[in-house]
């Protein structure tokens with residue numbers, strides 16, 4: 117079984133019992149069944165609640181690495197326009213991940229159980245560790261390589277979030293008529309999805325600007341690293357054909373990455 121971003125089956129009995137207690141204390145029935153979750157198992161309200169905590173912690177965990185990646189992009193020997201675009205887009209993504217973690221998912225988690233989500237729930241580990249390797253070295257080529265590997269890894273996580281995690285949360289929310297769920301559905305639609313779509317565009321931008329014109333071995337390395345990121349949050353690996361469809365034929369434009377142009381045709 118994968119390390120499940122959305123899989124309550126991977127949660128320990130102790131954590132699960134604690135979640136059920138918190139919900140019951142606030143008058144929420146933890147055993148109410150909501151239906152099938154992202155990994156095929158039946159999810160109850162306690163499982164949904166734990167998933168919210170995991171998503172909140174994981175989104176927040178994305179803030180520090182993307183903040184570092186923005187700065188690393190200025191030391192990677194890239195053409196000015198590409199370096200500037202990566203700085204702006206990762207800097208914006210850093211702020212957006214924090215916003216999701218605290219404002220959307222963190223608040224919904226708090227509303228249901230009266231406790232803040234713990235960083236220990238993060239599916240991607242401790243942020244400070246993951247950001248250390250993004251500190252710039254003297255050698256710009258090393259920095260460029262680190263940045264590409266990070267972009268692929270993060271893109272893997274982002275694609276699972278956008279295509280599996282958020283749709284699954286939406287479908288669970290639609291099956292539970294609770295005020296927290298009604299608010300969450302609106303915030304996922306209006307805030308989370310447009311921002312996450314841009315994060316996947318940024319992954320596509322890095323691929324087209326730094327990798328697409330390189331050798332098959334380098335492209336394969338980027339795909340492998342994408343799949344490491346997907347596995348981190350319980351996603352299936354992409355094969356070469358699915359990867360090619362995902363990155364599309366063209367690079368997104370800088371304005372699209374920053375949300376200044378909404379439509380993007382691949």
Ligand SMILES: [Fe+2]
Pocket residue numbers: 175212213216312
């Ligand atoms: Fe996010």
Ligand SMILES: [Fe+2]
Pocket residue numbers: 178213274311312315
């Ligand atoms: Fe994201």
